[in-house]
Amino acid sequence: MTGEFRFGVNMVVPDSRAAWVEKCRRVEDFGFDVLSAADHLGMAPPFPALVLAGEVTERVKLNTFVLNAPFYNPVLLAREVTGTDQFTGGRLELGLGAGYVKEEFEAAGMPFPSARERVDHLERTILELERLYADPEHKPAPVRPEGPPLLLGGRGDRVLTLAAEHADIIGFTGTAKSPDGAALVPAGAEDIEERVEFVRAKLGGRHAEFNLLCHFVNITEDRAGALADLAKLTQGALSVDQLAEVPTALVGSPAEVAEQLHAHRERFGLTYYTILEQNMAQFAPVIEELR
Amino acid sequence: MRPFRFGVALVAPGSRAEWVAKCRRAEDLGYDVVGVVDHLGRVAPVPALLLAAEATERVKVTTYVLNASFHNAVLLARDLTGLDEFTGGRLEIGIGAGYVRAEFEAAGIEWGTPGQRFARLKRVVTEIERVYESRPRPPLLLGGRGDRMLEFAAEHADTIAFTGTAPGAAEGRLALAGPTALAERVDFVKRALDGRDAELNLMVHLVRITDDRRAALDEAQSLVSHLSTEELGELPTVVVGSAAAAAEQLQRTRETLGVSYFTVIEEDLTRLAPVIQKLR
Numbered sequence A: 001m002t003g004e005f006r007f008g009v010n011m012v013v014p015d016s017r018a019a020w021v022e023k024c025r026r027v028e029d030f031g032f033d034v035l036s037a038a039d040h041l042g043m044a045p046p047f048p049a050l051v052l053a054g055e056v057t058e059r060v061k062l063n064t065f066v067l068n069a070p071f072y073n074p075v076l077l078a079r080e081v082t083g084t085d086q087f088t089g090g091r092l093e094l095g096l097g098a099g100y101v102k103e104e105f106e107a108a109g110m111p112f113p114s115a116r117e118r119v120d121h122l123e124r125t126i127l128e129l130e131r132l133y134a135d136p137e138h139k140p141a142p143v144r145p146e147g148p149p150l151l152l153g154g155r156g157d158r159v160l161t162l163a164a165e166h167a168d169i170i171g172f173t174g175t176a177k178s179p180d181g182a183a184l185v186p187a188g189a190e191d192i193e194e195r196v197e198f199v200r201a202k203l204g205g206r207h208a209e210f211n212l213l214c215h216f217v218n219i220t221e222d223r224a225g226a227l228a229d230l231a232k233l234t235q236g237a238l239s240v241d242q243l244a245e246v247p248t249a250l251v252g253s254p255a256e257v258a259e260q261l262h263a264h265r266e267r268f269g270l271t272y273y274t275i276l277e278q279n280m281a282q283f284a285p286v287i288e289e290l291r
Numbered sequence B: 001m002r003p004f005r006f007g008v009a010l011v012a013p014g015s016r017a018e019w020v021a022k023c024r025r026a027e028d029l030g031y032d033v034v035g036v037v038d039h040l041g042r043v044a045p046v047p048a049l050l051l052a053a054e055a056t057e058r059v060k061v062t063t064y065v066l067n068a069s070f071h072n073a074v075l076l077a078r079d080l081t082g083l084d085e086f087t088g089g090r091l092e093i094g095i096g097a098g099y100v101r102a103e104f105e106a107a108g109i110e111w112g113t114p115g116q117r118f119a120r121l122k123r124v125v126t127e128i129e130r131v132y133e134s135r136p137r138p139p140l141l142l143g144g145r146g147d148r149m150l151e152f153a154a155e156h157a158d159t160i161a162f163t164g165t166a167p168g169a170a171e172g173r174l175a176l177a178g179p180t181a182l183a184e185r186v187d188f189v190k191r192a193l194d195g196r197d198a199e200l201n202l203m204v205h206l207v208r209i210t211d212d213r214r215a216a217l218d219e220a221q222s223l224v225s226h227l228s229t230e231e232l233g234e235l236p237t238v239v240v241g242s243a244a245a246a247a248e249q250l251q252r253t254r255e256t257l258g259v260s261y262f263t264v265i266e267e268d269l270t271r272l273a274p275v276i277q278k279l280r
Helices: A017-029 A046-056 A074-087 A102-107 A115-134 A157-166 A189-203 A223-233 A240-245 A254-268 A277-290 B016-028 B045-055 B073-086 B101-107 B114-131 B147-156 B179-193 B213-223 B229-233 B243-257 B266-279
Strands: A006-011 A034-037 A061-064 A092-097 A150-154 A169-172 A209-214 A216-219 A249-252 A270-276 B005-010 B033-036 B060-063 B091-096 B140-144 B159-162 B199-204 B206-209 B238-241 B261-265
Touching (some): A017 A046, A017 A277, A017 B073, A034 A270, A046 A061, A046 B045, A092 A115, A092 A169, A157 A169, A216 A277, A240 A249, B016 B266, B033 B261, B045 B060, B073 B114, B159 B179, B238 B243
Parallel strands (some): A006 A270, A034 A061, A169 A209, A216 A249, B033 B060, B199 B261
C-alpha cells in the first residue's frame, strides 16, 4: 500500500495461461494494489481471468475495468459477480460502465442502443445487483452483505449522477466530450475538474474514492522533451502546457510524478489511478517513491 | 466399445474453500469429469470451471449443460475460448436448449417456443464452431430429448447426452423416462448418427448402493411414482443395489445402449465412487 494512494493496472492483452499468470504475479510484485481486466471482444473473458489472477496472487484486489453493462443480463451478471466474489475470497471490485464501442455491439450481434438506453440499462443493472445482494435467498451470496465494492466509470451527467448515488469508487475517464460512438480524446484539466466538481456536488458529502484512467505514462529524466513528444502523439488535442497539467498524463522522473500525484490529489481529489498494462513496469518506481 | 467415463454435475454454490474441496474430492473419488450446471441460484459456471481446473490435476471440466438461451453467442464463445486456454485444454463444452421456464422469467429472458430455444442453441453452437474453425475445438456435448435436438446433436456433437427424463421434468418432480422410452431415444440417435462414432452420455438421476435392493427400489418408487418398481429395476438412469450389481448394471447399459459416459448429480457424488472403483 502506498498510504493515501492506490494504483491499478488495466490488463488488455489476450494471453496464454502461462503469460497471464506471469503477468498477474508481476502486477503484484511491482507493488500495485489492483489488477483490472478490461471487457472487450478479442480479449480474455474478465471473470475467469480474475479468478485465475486471484489464484496466482496473494494480495491485489481484482477488478473489472469496466464491464460493458449492456452486454449482460443483470440477473445472470449477479450470479457471475457473487460467484467470482466468493471464489476470490472477497477480493473482487466490480467496475461497470455504460459501454461505448459501437463496433463491439455489432460484433456481438446486438443493436447499439442510444446513449440514453445504455445508461438506462446501467441503472437497471445497478439496482438489480443491489436488490439481489440484499436478497437472503440469492445464491451465490456475496462475501459481504452489501456486495463487492462498486466502481462506476463514465463521463456524462447521468452516469456520474448514478455513480455519486451508488458507487464506492467513481471512475473518471479523463476524456473530452465527444459525439457518441466517436474516437475518444483526452480532456483538459479544467474539463476534468468540472466533472470532479459535478460529482462532488452530487455526492453531497458522502465519501467516495476517485479513480482515473491514466492514458499516458512516461517515466523519464526529460519531462519537457517527453511532454513535447506527447503533444505530437496526441495530434494537438492538448498543448504541451495543457498536457503538463492533466492527471491523465504522468510524465517525468519518479519524484516528479510523485509530486504531480500529490498536486492532483489536492486539485481533483484523485487518489486511485489505473494505468495501462504497457506502462506497468515503468510506473513501478513511482510506487516505490510514494512508499 | 468405448471406455467408461464418469462425471459429476456440481450445483451447490459456496465459498472458494468449499468449491476447491469438492472438486478435489471428485477427482480423488475417481471421476473423469467435473461438471457444472447452469441454473439460477446455483454456481456461476464459467468462474467455477476455472477454479475447478486450478484445484485439480487430471479431471476434465465441463459445462453440463449451459442453457443456450442464457448467453449471447459471441460473449459465450469468448468465455469458452478463455476457459479452454486458462485450463490448459481441459475444457469440454456441454450445451442444451434450457428447460426451466421459471428461470427464464426470473432473468427476464423470453421463454419462447421450442423452435426459438432450439434456434438459440444452434446460434451458440455455430459461433463455437466458427471460433474454432482453424484450431482444435474442445469436445462438444449436446443434450436433449426431442427429435430436432437429438438430430442436431447427432450431426454436430462429439458426445450426445440423454437426459433420461420424460416430459414434465422441469416442474420439479423427478419425471424419468421409462426403459422403453429411453431405449427408443437412443435408437433414434443411432439412426441419426448413421454410422458416425459418437460418445453417448446418460444422466443417472438416482444412486443407492445397498445390499437391500428391494427397499431401495421401493424408496425410489416413492420419488418416481409414475413408474413401477419393476420398470425402475431395469432403468439405466436409476442405479440401485450392491456396488457389484451396480457395476454390472452399468456394463449392461454400455453393452445394450452403447452409453459409456455416465453423469451423476452432486448429491450422489460419494455414492457412485465404489462402483467406479469396480469398473476400473
